[in-house]
Amino acid sequence: MDKGAPNIAILGAGVVGLTVADILQKDLGKANITIIADKFKEDTTSAVAAGIFRPGTSFRGATREITQKWIDDSWHYWQDILKSPESPNAGVMAFSSYIFSKDNYHVTRNPFIENLVPIYRPVQEAELKLCGPGWKYGSYFTTLKIGCEKYLPWVERRFVDKGGRIVSDKVDSFTSLRQYDLVFNCTGLGAKYLCNDYDLVPLRGQVIKVKAPWLKTAFYGDYDTYIIPGLDGVATLGGVRQYDSYNLQVCKHDAAAILERCCQMLPALKKAEIIAHKVGLRPHRVPVRVEPEVIGGLKVVHCYGHGGYGVMCSPGTALNAVKIGQDFLKSNIKNKL
Ligand SMILES: Cc1cc2nc3c(=O)[nH]c(=O)nc-3n(C[C@H](O)[C@H](O)[C@H](O)COP(=O)(O)OP(=O)(O)OC[C@H]3O[C@@H](n4cnc5c(N)ncnc54)[C@H](O)[C@@H]3O)c2cc1C
Numbered sequence: 001m002d003k004g005a006p007n008i009a010i011l012g013a014g015v016v017g018l019t020v021a022d023i024l025q026k027d028l029g030k031a032n033i034t035i036i037a038d039k040f041k042e043d044t045t046s047a048v049a050a051g052i053f054r055p056g057t058s059f060r061g062a063t064r065e066i067t068q069k070w071i072d073d074s075w076h077y078w079q080d081i082l083k084s085p086e087s088p089n090a091g092v093m094a095f096s097s098y099i100f101s102k103d104n105y106h107v108t109r110n111p112f113i114e115n116l117v118p119i120y121r122p123v124q125e126a127e128l129k130l131c132g133p134g135w136k137y138g139s140y141f142t143t144l145k146i147g148c149e150k151y152l153p154w155v156e157r158r159f160v161d162k163g164g165r166i167v168s169d170k171v172d173s174f175t176s177l178r179q180y181d182l183v184f185n186c187t188g189l190g191a192k193y194l195c196n197d198y199d200l201v202p203l204r205g206q207v208i209k210v211k212a213p214w215l216k217t218a219f220y221g222d223y224d225t226y227i228i229p230g231l232d233g234v235a236t237l238g239g240v241r242q243y244d245s246y247n248l249q250v251c252k253h254d255a256a257a258i259l260e261r262c263c264q265m266l267p268a269l270k271k272a273e274i275i276a277h278k279v280g281l282r283p284h285r286v287p288v289r290v291e292p293e294v295i296g297g298l299k300v301v302h303c304y305g306h307g308g309y310g311v312m313c314s315p316g317t318a319l320n321a322v323k324i325g326q327d328f329l330k331s332n333i334k335n336k337l
Helices: 015-028 064-082 125-129 148-161 188-194 252-265 267-271 307-330
Strands: 007-011 032-037 092-101 120-122 137-146 165-168 182-185 201-211 217-221 225-228 234-238 274-295 298-306
Touching (some): 007 015, 015 032, 015 182, 015 298, 015 307, 064 092, 064 137, 064 307, 125 137, 182 307, 188 298, 201 252, 201 307, 217 252, 225 252, 234 252, 252 267, 274 307, 298 307
Parallel strands (some): 007 182, 032 165, 182 298
Antiparallel strands (some): 092 137, 120 137, 201 234, 201 274, 217 225
16 A cells, blocks of 8 residues: 555446456556446446447537547547457457448448448448348448456456455445545445436346357348357347336347347357356446535545447547546545545
């Protein structure tokens, strides 16, 4: 422990908390940083995600400019890892994707990334037939994905190797953190209770993990149908988006509907071995909350509510949160509870 350095706590060890920790360690140099969480790695929501870099067009920060900056900064953070020898260990992989629709041209467009990723173009007539008959609109784009099954342990190890501390604990109130100079609140859906934040709503998701090492391209169809290739040949099939549902149990009806829709798009999936069914509650909030607050004298920077885009956008929001935190540390507000 460095006696002259600030004591900083990061609440949460999902993709958001760990990425804040990573960036904070790099930017602050001298600091005593502790991650506190009651769930880690495969027990977090982050571990359920397919982790594709494709923001929904409704994804929102405080302004359109802020949102675009989060997305751009995130892309460059992941690109840096992708272009390094660490990419397989960190679970970051590049791939391309088709998005098709039978009745809505607009779902195939994405202004957030059309000028960011190397290729984003309308499909040609022949490509519309790749997933059976009836597809009217489509786009093809190159992107990347972050497999949290690898990224979370990788970034956690990097944090500990650089002197970070990890504590397993549930925090019921910010008053129990009075010994810290600054706290980052990266608790995902947990912030609903910690902050009494009624704008934060669970958006239930369910996916099927299947063995499909032959799958090299992602496919999106109508009604939240997606087929995403993954690390070690394990693909993710989805999905559902159920507003305000707290159900963490696997629903056999959702599973059957997901399988039917995905197999309709790619019949070869009928033979793919099912490895697991997974459920997660996306922490949905409009806008995503990245802002400072003084709670009973304690300096807190909130960074939660990323909905269905927290994996891809964690670096951009983390950079924003860390900048706010650094300014906050220098400010005169006294930490007294
Ligand atoms: C089916 C599905 C598919 C998805 N696909 C994608 C995708 O393709 N791309 C994408 O970018 N995103 C995707 N997401 C969204 C993504 O998973 C989330 O946005 C992201 O995981 C949120 O990360 P987080 O760190 O905020 O939350 P979490 O992963 O839930 O982590 C929260 C952390 O806070 C801790 N915590 C909470 N409350 C407390 C407390 N009181 N005391 C101590 N610790 C606490 C928890 O223990 C945990 O460590 C998907 C989600 C689902 C469910």
